[in-house]
Amino acid sequence: xxxxxxxxxxxSALAAFEAVARLGSFTAxxxxxxxxxxxxxxxxxxxxxxxxxxxxxxxSRNVSLSTSGEIYAEAxxxxxxxxxxxxxxxxSNRHSGILNLAILPTFxxxxxxxxxxxxxxxxxxxxxxxxxxxxxxxxARERLDAAIHYGLPDWPEADSxxxxxxxxxxxxxxxxxxxxxxxxxxxxxxxx
Numbered sequence: 697x698x699x700x701x702x703x704x705x706x707x708s709a710l711a712a713f714e715a716v717a718r719l720g721s722f723t724a725x726x727x728x729x730x731x732x733x734x735x736x737x738x739x740x741x742x743x744x745x746x747x748x749x750x751x752x753x754x755x756s757r758n759v760s761l762s763t764s765g766e767i768y769a770e771a772x773x774x775x776x777x778x779x780x781x782x783x784x785x786x787x788s789n790r791h792s793g794i795l796n797l798a799i800l801p802t803f804x805x806x807x808x809x810x811x812x813x814x815x816x817x818x819x820x821x822x823x824x825x826x827x828x829x830x831x832x833x834x835x836a837r838e839r840l841d842a843a844i845h846y847g848l849p850d851w852p853e854a855d856s857x858x859x860x861x862x863x864x865x866x867x868x869x870x871x872x873x874x875x876x877x878x879x880x881x882x883x884x885x886x887x888x
Contacts (some may be wrong), residue, residue, distance in 0.1 A: 703799075705743055707779075710772050712739035713751060717761055717769040793825045798843035801828045808844070 712834075716736065726733040742750055751765035761769055785794070799808060804826060812824070819886035827833075833840065833855060849856030866884050876887055 700745065705746060706739070709739040709743045710776060712736045713743055714769065714772050714776055716740060716752065716759065717765065718773075720759060721758060722759060756766075793821065794825060796825045796827065796839055796841045797841050798827045798829045798833055798838070798845065800830065803844060804828060 697756060712725060712729060712731070712735075714811075715728050716722055722733050722736050722740075725731075726736045729736065739810050740751060749760050749764045752759050752857065753762050753767060815822075815824075827838065827840065829843070829845070832851065833843065835841075843854075844859070846862065849858075868878075876883075878887070
């Protein structure tokens with residue numbers, strides 16, 4: 697077996713390892729995976745033999761990750777999550793595209809989200825992933841395709857299009873006004 701092949705563990709063994717690491721029990725992992733406890737133990741032994749390292753410390757009542765197991769569990773959890781995400785993306789977007797869109801929280805919930813069912817009905821091959829943001833963001837680092845935001849069109853590496861102008865006006869409750877005199881716009885600037 698080549699070195700590269702030797703470093704690629706069996707996916708069933710990884711799933712068993714991740715379940716035992718997360719649940720802290722061979723029995724609970726077996727129940728979750730719909731396997732016998734013996735089958736889970738064999739999968740773990742397969743990994744330990746493959747890498748020549750103990751992944752778990754065992755005694756008659758407990759099982760816990762070894763130091764090597766803790767490091768490996770974090771990497772396996774991440775890798776399985778990426779595989780799961782890739783599979784979901786493949787199954788849900790066979791002939792489609794994905795739009796990663798940053799939005800303002802209130803704008804998204806009050807205006808955009810009510811319009812999404814119509815969009816999905818008319819564009820079933822497009823999946824939209826929403827990210828809510830209030831401050832600046834980096835398109836490349838966050839892997840965003842577009843953003844609906846407010847502010848000046850001075851963001852690096854971005855083309856901006858004005859969608860709508862906004863008028864902002866201060867609003868206060870009658871109770872607030874009784875304790876704070878407002879006679880001019882300058883008074884508003886001094887308020888909390």
